[in-house]
Amino acid sequence: MIQGLAGVDKVGQVAGMLDGLANITGPALNRPNVAPETTFAAALSAASGQAISTLRNAEGLSLQALQGEADTREVVDAVMSAEQTLQAAIAIRDKIVSSYLEISRMAI
Template sequence: MITGLNAANAYSAARQAVAPDAQSASQTLARVGQAAEDFAAQMAQVDQVSTSAMMGQTSTQQLVQTIAEAELTMNTVVAIRDKVVEAYQEILRMPV
């Protein structure tokens, strides 16, 4: 038989099990920040190589390789963004 005391004890135990860890949250935030910086650096490199290619200072092969890397990076960022938006929409659909 479930009593109020049993339910309160179960809730208390479950609450501790799913409590967020402040250290892991800060590490996750640091990783997200680093990923954003890496993305910005990749896009800056594409701009620099494109400009060099237009002035004849960089080979076409180097330009194509840099653009391919940037495309892969952009697809990864878009996929992550889509997952975040999907998770947010799922949270909004949860009954309160």
Template sequence: MSLSIAMLSPDIDRIGGAAASKGIGGAPNVSSGAAPQTDFAQTLASMAADAIGTVKAGETTAIAGMQGKAPLQQVVQAVMQADQALRTVVAVRDKVVGAYQEISRMQI
């Protein structure tokens, strides 16, 4: 079974919204600056969007390289960035799944 961000979205929104209203240790967040605070779901969504953009850019550059329109160094850099983005997404997914499994094993 494959796990996707879309499948986690409802749970992430619920968890992220609750977590954003409290700081570390359950203390309420105190806004010290004018910058808006983002919750966990928004952060994950932003990371996913960035990763998708990086992978698409890598694919586009690789295709341009095969057509002779992009230099080899640029192709290699784009593909390596896409690979790093994919590895990061997989690592985050593994941590989220591990945390979910740990929570599901907790006794109520």
């Protein structure tokens, strides 16, 4: 199945949230104008929170469509956005699991 360009936006948003990890500063780095420290857990939490919000929005619009209160185009857009967000979340999960497995195989 060929994905539209809208999928690039959602993947870009999730990737943009994770780009904040590049701004992590250590105590030895004394750079002014640097954002406060961002932890990996905080970045993942923010990304998952946004993904959950997108999925709930699609579910709500689907229920409204069943009641005849929502436009079909809006429902299709929301469901496709939710699908793309879910695919991005699954890809991130898979990378985290494979990284964990790779680290667990390292010799001590």
